[in-house]
Amino acid sequence: MEIACFIEAADRHCQQQGVKLTALRRQVLELVLSYTGVVKAYQVLADLQKQRGIAAPPTVYRALDFLVAAGLLHKVDALNGYIVCHHVGCSHEGLILVCGDCGRVEELDATPVLDVLRQQAGSAGFAISQQNLMLTGRCEGCRV
Amino acid sequence: MEIACFIEAADRHCQQQGVKLTALRRQVLELVLSYTGVVKAYQVLADLQKQRGIAAPPTVYRALDFLVAAGLLHKVDALNGYIVCHHVGCSHEGLILVCGDCGRVEELDATPVLDVLRQQAGSAGFAISQQNLMLTGRCEGCRV
DNA sequence: TCTCAAATGTTACGGTATAACAAAGTTATT
């Protein structure tokens, strides 16, 4: 199962970083993994409530914040949602395409375009940090 | 005064586009212009209430949506805010650089890099929509 | 003037996120 594999990798990743992937955090990560594409905090909250009987917003937000900080998830600001990071462990800048209709996510290599961006930002005095590039649009299936 | 100058340019821009910069929309634009940097919808709402006595959220959101659609403002998703577009007439997509240290915002033209991105995304089946690119980094003043 | 469409007003609500404090678990040290 792919989820179990990812969890295992996440576990190693957290150990390496000296942070703890607790039971709750693992549970939230599994819930996010169970979706394809973008997941909202309140969806995760609802799922968590089904599994535990009760849970409050801070519980899920804290777990999500941890997972983002650990590099296991990315926040998609434009959609108020979260996606799984597909480049855990490799220091690789992704170009993340999110379909605004179906939530499907695709990752490409952002290196070439970030080279251009770094140059452009540099001439304005800005040093842009390592990061992923997120764009919203429509995937092939959702274009009519 | 710089605001008056911008308003004048905005007026011409709207006429060219065949859309109307009504009194309300102009008032909201002036309020956004009165700030430096990112402004939140509810800040504008509060200002509007001071000036008119009463106003409700849809009033300001509709005006802001119009101004974004007209290319006069940009929405900054990551901060739930809005900034003035500094490329009215020459560009509709911003490359927005936010200094993680001091919060300063700089806007460049994202058109060239988005052309490249559209091509790259297109070959993966994605049609990326009109949007701003927002990147974090460090501005000249904050780099030691 | 009349009609239609666009813009604005108004009410009410739903989605997003965090503050503040309490309780429970964990770790290190004695």
Added chain:
DNA sequence: AATAACTTTGTTATACCGTAACATTTGAGA
């Protein structure tokens, strides 16, 4: 073990962000 210090999680309450739905007004053209 016992304690203390710290981290994590639970709980309550609330603040912030944004829109649906419908009423009313305004403005341009027939």
